[in-house]
Amino acid sequence: MEASFELTLQMVIAVAAGIGAQVVAEYLKVPSIVFLLLFGILLGADGIGLLHPHSLGSGLEVIVALATAVILFEGGFNLELRELGKVSGSLRNLVTIGTAITLIGAGMAAHWLSEFPWTIAFLYASLVVVTGPTVISPLLKLVKVDRQVATLLEGEGVLIDPVGAILAVVILDTILNGETDPIRAISGLIIRLGIGGGIGAIGGLLFGLMFKRANFLSDELKNLVVLAGVWGLFTLAQLVRSESGLMATVVAGIVLRASSVPEERLLRRFKGQLTILGVSVLFILLSADLSLASILALGWGSLFTVLTLMFVIRPLNVGICTWNSDLNWRQKLFLCWIAPRGIVSASVASLFSIFLTERGINGGDSIKALVFLTIILTVVCQGLTAGWVASWLQITSKEATGAVIVGCNPLSVLIARLFQERGESVVIIDTDPVAAQQAEAENIRVIVRSALDKGVLEEAELDSVGTFLAMTNNGEVNFVLAQRAAEEFNPPRVLAVFPRTPEANNATGKAKVQQAFIADLPLKTWNEYLKDGRVKLGTTTLTEREFSFQQAHLQALMRTEAIVPLFLEREDQFLIAPATEEWQPSDRIIYILHDPRPNLLKRLSGDCNARRLNVEKLSKVEEVPIPPL
Incomplete structure (x- = not known):
């Protein structure tokens, strides 16, 4: 009974510490692995001694294996084949040629600098060829780099993990069995990759059929079926050939992602939550079992080994693998800097340390210590500086311009024209061909299809624009579309016109969806005003001296629905005005004002026969005094 309680206590501590580290990291906006490692070490034997992972016995290996399977499945499920196609050459090179470069370079560095025997040196090298999606994916959520770089980093992290793990197993077999035939080693690697890939492809197809055909299952049960299936595929592959389960x-x-299942968003959310839990528990347990004395005992040579891996081998790797790509030097330099190691390196190194110790082979603890030193240095140095480096290189997606607007109506056309006057590209999506023709007459690109179709958003190139705005007459549809855009394409700015409800309040913070313009915008009413020419386009700049008065005055007019702010100009940024934005002195507000006087359209357009608002060049829009209440 006491032993059972001890195991329960250990798991509860690990889960609580892991989730606590995630919360702190989320609050401070830093990679979670930094606090996972810190909390694990503090709770372990070298800290307060509250957590003892070795007490779990063989259960630790089971936890590591099953959690890693879910983590890698989630990584593969998040890969977008269409995006991978844009960088397929570079990605293929990184996973193949890059693996060989890192293996040889890290092996030589570990032998000559850390003075490891050749076999142990190359075993270490095989453990650090992986870059780790569990670190890169959260990092890219914090640091918004352009889509091509993000896809390449995510693809490398996911695809190289199983390759590196299987490569490490091949080298470990060579050490344990004394087998030095390179042909047998290479064939073993290929066979494991082939078996794992074949079983995974069949399993992914079956998952896709289940989602499309098994309508009698609830969405929640389908998610659990996939979880059970992932573990089943992992175990089956392991039975057929050891260490092929990761692939x-x-x-x-x-394969499941490519099947375009209807419940993809719910499945991704479920698997994402499991991955966060798995990563949290694993890092806490593995770092708690780490001996700081073993890291210090490595000496300066091991520190130089890691620095060589970061500043010599990685740049050489990226330079060779992206030589003929269309990446510019800024993108390549960022790829050279970002290569943090993650949970696969840590978990496999911990298992190998146990295997080598059980067989009486020296070097197990040293390999584990050097791998964790590599994780600590790469995560801390690269993870904490990634945002600064991306900004310095000017490759952040926050610099992205242009807009995709769902809903073709007079107000959306006006907004599109204002974007175009700034030289930004705009695409409007709507199912109404008549409205589309009217917008196309204004030289605005329109896609006449439903925005609920993911392919339409891809055709509009949402992944490369700065703003997504949903403003159809159906507020609920707008909110759902904005959520999907935020989760699947993650543009820098996602806004929608929707009624403010408690549900929306809770969801907007999580999905990064902002309410556009003003709360509860009467869209139909303002579209009628525009059609009738009862709208005036105005702009005003908030000054430091009169800021409080100007802000209060504008907000009062907004509450009476006399004014709707459309755009906010701040520090050379041209942004759709969010309803909850806190204005600042020097902000320039571009708004529309309801003018009840008839025939205003003629005065604005200068054409007595005009039936639409002809907006002046934005650069020529003059300051318009704010009307009195």
């Missing part, structure tokens, strides 16, 4: 889970995720 099976990655391929299953990629």
